[in-house]
Amino acid sequence: MKDSNMKKMLLAAIAAVTLAVGPLAVGQASADDWNKVRIATEGAYAPWNFTDSSGKLVGFELDLARDLCARMGAECEIVAQAWDGIIPALNAGKYDAIMAGMSITDKRKKVISFSNAYAATPARFVVLKNSDHADFTSKLESLNLEEIDGDEQAVLDQMAAAFKGETIGVQVATTHENFLREFMGDTVEIRTYDTQENLDLDLQAGRVGMALASMSYWKPLLETEKGKDFTAIGAGMTGGPFGGGVGVGIRQADAALVEKFNKAIAEATADGTVSKLAIQWFGFDASY
Amino acid sequence: MNFELMAEAFPQLIEGIPLTLQLVFLSLAIGFVLAVVIALARLAKDPVLPRLAYGFVYVFRGTPLLVQIFLIYYGLGQFEAVRESILWIVLKEPFWCAIIALALNTGAYTSEIIRGGIQSVPWGQIEAGKACGMSRVLLFRRIVFPVAIRQALPAYGNEIILMVKSTSLASTITILEVTGIAKKLISATWQPIEIFLVAGAIYLTMNFIVTRGIAMSERRLNPHLKDRPLPKRTALDRGVTAASAPAAAVPSKPAE
Amino acid sequence: MEMLSWGDAGWGDELVRAAFTTLLVALAAFGLGLVIGSGAAALRLSGFAPFRWLVEGYTTFIRGIPELLVLYLLFFGGNQAAMAVASVFGHTGYIELDAFTIGAIAIGIVSGAYSTEVIRGAILAVPRGEIEAAKACGMSSWLLFRRIMVPQVARFALPGLGNVWQLTLKDTALISITGLVEIMRQAQIASGSTQQPFTFYVCAAILYLLLTSLSNFGFGRAESWANRGVRRAA
Known part of the structure; x- marks a missing residue:
């Protein structure tokens, strides 16, 4: 009880200045009928x-x-x-x-x-075409992580072994980051980016060896001039940490x-x- | 206030301190060497050198550090020539890109502080040194440099504090120092106030130590002032206005 | 160069628009900082100890922590804070602060801490004798404030405030994290889209240099104007 009061007071203190002098954009949420x-x-x-x-x-x-x-x-x-x-x-x-x-x-x-x-859309790893992993293939085309069976576990193990020690880039606070932390957190170096665009720049520059993102993002990118050096590898992954x-x-x-x-x-x-x-x-x- | 979360966040944020300190010390060390070179270049009797040095200082003081970091990190990576050169070994690493940007930045600011210090050396002392037959190098080492450093110390203390704060920008290029970890925790827990307070306390502690350290070295470097009460001033007191505060605090000569 | 052209094909017009946003948000933050700074300096010199502690706490805290942290606090917590205050006044709806407002407030709070010190120094620099003289002439405290204090404090504070303005202007680059499309954010968007980060960050640097150079010039003029009646020794 006391804690929440203190928090309120602190919040109030921070915002006191705000309300006293700051230009305020006050917006009321629209009513229940959701016309707007x-x-x-x-x-x-x-x-x-x-x-x-x-x-x-x-x-x-x-x-x-x-x-x-x-x-x-x-x-x-x-x-x-x-x-x-x-x-x-x-x-x-x-x-x-x-x-x-x-x-x-x-x-x-x-x-x-x-x-x-x-x-x-499934998530996939993307690497530069001249990367060592460029011809990596997995036994399964798609991998559903909801309930992992023997074959699926084998594919996961194969990926973990092949990518060991690699630097993998991912956008911060995404399902893709969750997947990396959960399944490869111990064996790879994870770098998190504020935006996917900055991650692409670093993949292109070779600062990260691979990037993990949704296929819906990669597919159109790979077809443009911007993505001409990239290639998607391994299985498309869904379920589990991917939601x-x-x-x-x-x-x-x-x-x-x-x-x-x-x-x-x-x-x-x-x-x-x-x-x-x-x-x-x-x-x-x-x-x- | 969620004290449990604060207790949880504390050890995680502490883990970022070594990286923050590495960024501070390395960039300050490299930046200081750079600053001495630039300051000497600015004071050189040469038609080109002072202008080049001034240009460097002007650009780095006139643009945000964030732009400088991004320009070095993302910008240079754009060129294949850079990526295939030997420089890439260094530029590939976010850590070294941050060091380079921070060092160039502090080098520009510090050179101005040193220049001010050198210019404050009383002419009489230099004349006296010359009269004793000191060589230029000896004169610089024995007279100019020690006096200038003493003059510049409070402003430099302020620069160190600004650098401790500036290292937080390294978090924008994937480096997980204290601010990077704080931001990660905030976006994972959505409890900004608790994380902010803990991270803020860590920075304040670091800067408090810097302030005390500078005050101590001021006392050591000014032994002749020991018996007199020192004017009460700390590096923190000076704020950004180090360069102009004296001008502001001391009124121009009143009209007679 | 085509990338920097005007119109839909290039990023030229977006960058210029972003520069205006930078200028506006910097002005808002600096203005807020001046208001905070004047108030805090007055409290600091009021002689009432708790006020002094409060102001010292504010300036020490804000100047000792990274600006980025202040921005994160406001960015992630600013709306809750605003709503908490509003609820004190009985308002229970949603309150939204847009990226511009959040950025201006965060940088304004930082700017205010530095302004406080500058303004305090300037107030202390007014010679006591002049204040005594004014009192001896029978000036009311309002007249004394208007005729003696304000003109001199403004003059003494001007160089320091020029520095604070430069600092504030550069700090606005951090607001890019809130998604406000100012120079830095626009450069990020454009570099991501064209994969030419060097080009666009150089453009950003040039725009900032232009803004800082112009304001340097402006403050120089203002200083010589403020000092027009002062005789110099040299």
């Missing part, structure tokens, strides 16, 4: 969401968000938010929903709610909004809109 929904995206995770050279937010999730909003009959405002603070800012009421390629995981579910998944697909992140208090998104996602998946957008942006059907 504010959606946050990162704007640096192509092709899910990114910023083009005219400064506009574009990508799979931007198109999908507009479609879902139309289905929900809601007016949507899409804002860019750095990945690091995307969950705290949701809970703080900065916006009402997150569509930023965020996988549904148990860890995140402790803090926020999720809609049903609207997309799912159950990508969904809309929503505050736990806003169950009604989760329902609205679920309904819209179900419709958009059923009539093929999600598949169409996925093929347009990823080059393969990533609908869930």
